Amino acid sequence: MEHITFLVAVVIITALAFDFTNGFHDTANAMATSIATGALKPKVAVTIAAVLNFAGAFLSVKVASTISGGIVNEKAGIQPSIIFAALVGAILWNLLTWLRGLPSSSSHALYGGLIGATVVGVGLHGVNFATVLSKIVIPAVASPIVAGLASWGATKLAYLLTRKTDEKTSDKGFRKGQMFSASLISLAHGTNDAQKTMGIITLALVSAGALHKGATPPVWVIASAGAAIALGTYMGGWRIIRSMGSGLADIRPPQGLASETAAATVILTSSSMGYGLSTTQVCSGGIMGAGLGGRNPRLNWGMARRMVYTWGLTLPAAAVVAGLAAVIVDQGTWGVAVVGTALVAGSGAMYLVSRRQPVHAGNVNDVTPVETTEVTPAAGTPAATVPTPASTTVAA
Amino acid sequence: MSIKWAALAQTAGASFVITVAVVTVFALGVLALSRREAALEAGRSGAEGAASGRGTLALAGASVCFAACAGVVLYGLSLIAG
Numbered sequence A: 001m002e003h004i005t006f007l008v009a010v011v012i013i014t015a016l017a018f019d020f021t022n023g024f025h026d027t028a029n030a031m032a033t034s035i036a037t038g039a040l041k042p043k044v045a046v047t048i049a050a051v052l053n054f055a056g057a058f059l060s061v062k063v064a065s066t067i068s069g070g071i072v073n074e075k076a077g078i079q080p081s082i083i084f085a086a087l088v089g090a091i092l093w094n095l096l097t098w099l100r101g102l103p104s105s106s107s108h109a110l111y112g113g114l115i116g117a118t119v120v121g122v123g124l125h126g127v128n129f130a131t132v133l134s135k136i137v138i139p140a141v142a143s144p145i146v147a148g149l150a151s152w153g154a155t156k157l158a159y160l161l162t163r164k165t166d167e168k169t170s171d172k173g174f175r176k177g178q179m180f181s182a183s184l185i186s187l188a189h190g191t192n193d194a195q196k197t198m199g200i201i202t203l204a205l206v207s208a209g210a211l212h213k214g215a216t217p218p219v220w221v222i223a224s225a226g227a228a229i230a231l232g233t234y235m236g237g238w239r240i241i242r243s244m245g246s247g248l249a250d251i252r253p254p255q256g257l258a259s260e261t262a263a264a265t266v267i268l269t270s271s272s273m274g275y276g277l278s279t280t281q282v283c284s285g286g287i288m289g290a291g292l293g294g295r296n297p298r299l300n301w302g303m304a305r306r307m308v309y310t311w312g313l314t315l316p317a318a319a320v321v322a323g324l325a326a327v328i329v330d331q332g333t334w335g336v337a338v339v340g341t342a343l344v345a346g347s348g349a350m351y352l353v354s355r356r357q358p359v360h361a362g363n364v365n366d367v368t369p370v371e372t373t374e375v376t377p378a379a380g381t382p383a384a385t386v387p388t389p390a391s392t393t394v395a396a
Numbered sequence B: 001m002s003i004k005w006a007a008l009a010q011t012a013g014a015s016f017v018i019t020v021a022v023v024t025v026f027a028l029g030v031l032a033l034s035r036r037e038a039a040l041e042a043g044r045s046g047a048e049g050a051a052s053g054r055g056t057l058a059l060a061g062a063s064v065c066f067a068a069c070a071g072v073v074l075y076g077l078s079l080i081a082g
Helices: A006-037 A042-059 A080-099 A105-119 A129-161 A169-208 A219-235 A236-246 A253-273 A279-293 A302-328 A332-357 A389-393 B005-044 B047-082
Strands: none
Touching: A006 A105, A006 A169, A006 A219, A006 A236, A006 A253, A006 A332, A042 A169, A042 B047, A080 A105, A080 A169, A080 A236, A080 A302, A080 A332, A105 A129, A105 A169, A105 A302, A129 A169, A129 A253, A129 A279, A129 A302, A129 B005, A169 A219, A169 A253, A169 A279, A169 B005, A169 B047, A236 A279, A236 A302, A236 B005, A253 A279, A253 B005, A253 B047, A279 A302, A302 A332, A302 B005, A302 B047, B005 B047
């Protein structure tokens, strides 16, 4: 362990911090609709999600061997400083979108961070833009649409088949089913996303000489990555859960089951085909499809539009922040210290702003979305003290 | 640079078909369960024999549907662990 330098230690801590934000940012993916339909009580839902994320971390280390899936040329020299800058970009973007209650892709934030930091640290040739297009951009556009269509069709059929049944009885059945579909998404999320952090820590350890090249993640790395994502998941990310569960559409149990099944299916089929897509976008697409396929087709288009903008912005925004961080980190130890301080200060500030209008397990199903006006992120005002006109499109 | 459109389309198509199939089977299970409840209700208000037969049939149907869904979930688990 004496090989571990200051920078590598900072990278490990930052990677775990990113893993934590990844957890609470993405709890909504699996659990938002289950909480909205009453299939699971909010606290129960986040506990199940946390346990399954932790368990998922131990299921596989396949993804961990390549953190970026060939997006950046890892052999060309990903230094710990580049990874650190990438993580800073990803964390700050994750926190900003959480503050605004917008589900954005943690994976895209990480990829964006890696791309930005690599371009600055290594140069344009360090990034495989063809892979970025075929493995990230195209699946990112296609997957929410596929999930939305599948979820829309499934919702229509579910309603058609159960139209003559007593709604109370059938809702009970669909709620039970949701427990399984939501659990599957949680487990898949833990497996995929905790592995990314393991991969990052392992790579940092290899570059410091503490592990030999091609080593699999040591047990303490797997356990700490699993614990960080589980802890984050348990914290709940209630702002995003509210946006996805009740801010986007009025989700009834059949719609919840359809959207979660669509999301789980799209995630599992594509990851077995090698596409690294965003759980967040798939789940949001599924919810939109289910909202439009329901008995009273309704979708909060304002919220949907904002989500789609955020998806488009995630990768470039994280890349810009990471690129900037990479420039400063390159100056040496004091650069690392400056960026680290900026990260802590920025995160703290966003946490403080969030306290002005907290969202928690108790008020997560209220219909007023957290974020209601079109302020720019730079303004940073939690503009939701005004009751929202958007809530008229969301049934109670 | 070649983008494998066929693989992409295949993934999309498979996802769509599997989702719709699973939710359909699950909805059929829910439908069968509610039929069973209706049959039990009928059984209580007379017409014993026929109603209980229908109830058992509906329960069997529901079991088949939910077992099929459980099978898909298990396959999903094997994909995650794979």
